[in-house]
Amino acid sequence: MNINPASSLPLPPGNLGLPFIGKNKIFPKNYQDYIKEMYEKYGPIYKTRIRGKKFIYFQGYEAVKFVLTNENKYFTSPIIFKNSQIIFGKTDITRLVGKEHRDRQKLLAQVLKKQALNNYINTIHNLSQGYFLKWIKSDFVDLYFEINNYTLDLVLKLLLGIDSASESEIGNYLKDMMSGLNTIPLAFPWTKLGCALKSKDKLFNQFEQIIVKRQKESDFGSDVLGILLTVREQTHNQITITEIVEQMVNLLSLGKKELSSALTSFLILTTEHLDVLNLLQIEHEKLDKSEPLSFAKLKKMVDLEQVIKEVLRLAPPVSGGLREVLQDCSFQGFRIPKGWNVGYRISSVLQDPEIYEQPERFNPERFNLVNAEDQKKPLCYIPFGGGVRECIGKEFAYLVIKIFISALLDNCSWKFKENQDLTINTFPVARPANKIEVCFTQK
């Protein structure tokens, strides 16, 4: 008889609360304090129940590394978010496993590889400058709202070549579709999910029309659609038009709010640490203004890169990831039963005092060549996750943040309205707790 050693072990500490209702219906307001409290109470893993489902949470470096390095062996993509399944269907990359997952990664890598990113540089730069011109004409702008519109315009311009999407029908359909993700999973015409699905159909329709038009053109173009149509032609139509539309919607839904979060947190944290902003300005002034923007020029912005890393460490846009347990396994003497859900916490690693000195301090120098705290151990710097499901948009995200901030440093000074609450809520996606108003002026 085959005895599974894990089955004889105790379950992790914690409290499952009542079935169906569970213990944690909501997470507390201050997520960082909550994580610390849970760690002090239970250590690296604990069980709980959320919305009726049994969960084990992994926190701290060793525990999170266990989850990230055992993908497809002990853990797989979860099926707990009904709405995202209903809206995105089976084609969502975060749901795919095995060969299908690898094939999808390969396909999406075509639009995110260095050569493709190189073609996006000017678009990102021009769009950023367009926004700054608009902002300097207003007294104060609502920072998060504006940055959200910027990222929406940016992704739709890069995907399909559409201008000013935030003011277009497509932008509205997308917003409506996304607003169905965190609502009751009932798809009737009068429910939020029902409306989201209607908007999704309209979005798909518009995309299809754009694709049909583009196919008739002699040159497919160098945006994401152009690249995918070229791959389709080269592989003798192996990818269908519907699949292309699905991939575009998938890319649109992943990464936009994370980018908005990173840009907003960057401005908040550097405004709170003017010494750091000063250093960035000095680095910028040393750059050759006549040299066109390129990967080589962006590589010279070493301080900027360190500040971006520190922003993503202290205010990681994504709070964590979820998985389902594929087979019984154990961690530090506790049983992790098959079929349960698992959550891993990104900030518990990025702010683990075993890895980061004085983790609560904003100190970009921790990433310089001498300190290199992110190199201390494998998988200790994980704002983009890690392992098989590491974010495929990572290089693109760095590119956008670097270009946006460097263009901002070139063109504008900014001042936050006085006496504003600059708290960043870090759960579920880091964003300002309140409206933040900023005044931009031309340099």
Ligand code: HEM
């Ligand atoms: C600062 C910006 C971003 C951050 C912090 C971020 C973070 C993450 C994290 C933590 C994961 C892993 C989640 C898990 O383990 O379950 C992830 C996955 C993913 N991200 Fe990002 N992301 C960002 C931007 C983007 C962008 C711009 C794109 C698209 C162009 C993108 C596309 C994806 C995709 C497709 C996955 C799923 C990978 C898979 O399941 O194989 N992300 N991201």
